Amino acid sequence: MRTPPENVILIGMPGAGKSTVGVLLARALGLDFTDTDLLIQRREGMSLQDLVDTRGHQALRHIEAEVLRQVSLRGHVIATGGSAVYSEAAMTALRTTGVIVHLHVDLPVIRARVTDFDTRGIARAAGQSIEDLYREREALYHQHADVGVDVSTTDQAGAVKAVIAALQKINALPAGSGIMPRS
Numbered sequence: 001m002r003t004p005p006e007n008v009i010l011i012g013m014p015g016a017g018k019s020t021v022g023v024l025l026a027r028a029l030g031l032d033f034t035d036t037d038l039l040i041q042r043r044e045g046m047s048l049q050d051l052v053d054t055r056g057h058q059a060l061r062h063i064e065a066e067v068l069r070q071v072s073l074r075g076h077v078i079a080t081g082g083s084a085v086y087s088e089a090a091m092t093a094l095r096t097t098g099v100i101v102h103l104h105v106d107l108p109v110i111r112a113r114v115t116d117f118d119t120r121g122i123a124r125a126a127g128q129s130i131e132d133l134y135r136e137r138e139a140l141y142h143q144h145a146d147v148g149v150d151v152s153t154t155d156q157a158g159a160v161k162a163v164i165a166a167l168q169k170i171n172a173l174p175a176g177s178g179i180m181p182r183s
Helices: 018-029 036-044 048-055 057-070 088-095 107-113 130-144 156-169
Strands: 007-011 032-035 076-079 098-104 147-150
Touching: 007 018, 007 088, 018 032, 018 076, 018 156, 032 036, 036 048, 036 057, 036 076, 048 057, 057 088, 088 098, 098 130, 098 156, 107 130, 147 156
Parallel strands: 007 076, 007 098, 032 076, 098 147
Antiparallel strands: none
């Protein structure tokens, strides 16, 4: 039997709800919550958009990968930045203590939610459209996820329930979550 994960790691596009759903999921599971975008901003002393503007999108991806490789948390729901999946080393490091959950949201929903695409601090190539970024990243999310949960048409509470059900289905509820696995 596989050892229960200590963390739940959320991956997905900007606008997928990693941070907002993550807070509610942590509360439901009795875990702490960490947003790695905030760790990056704290470490660098500037916003993600300022990082992209001053150092470029590749620098943001590099810094994100460093931060993710150094994360040493237990008993957390961890919301990663949308570009976390570009670093194989970072994803491998996260996987050592947690189950990776892809919050999938259909492109039209992402378009409607992300109205600040050009100022949000998204690590993307100059001129790269949201559609191109979506296609590029979705393949990586599928590659790295232990489980995918489509939250395109549900509210935040429904997303939390769907993630918990998906974790139960693969027997991957975090240790100490207080939720009983399905028998």
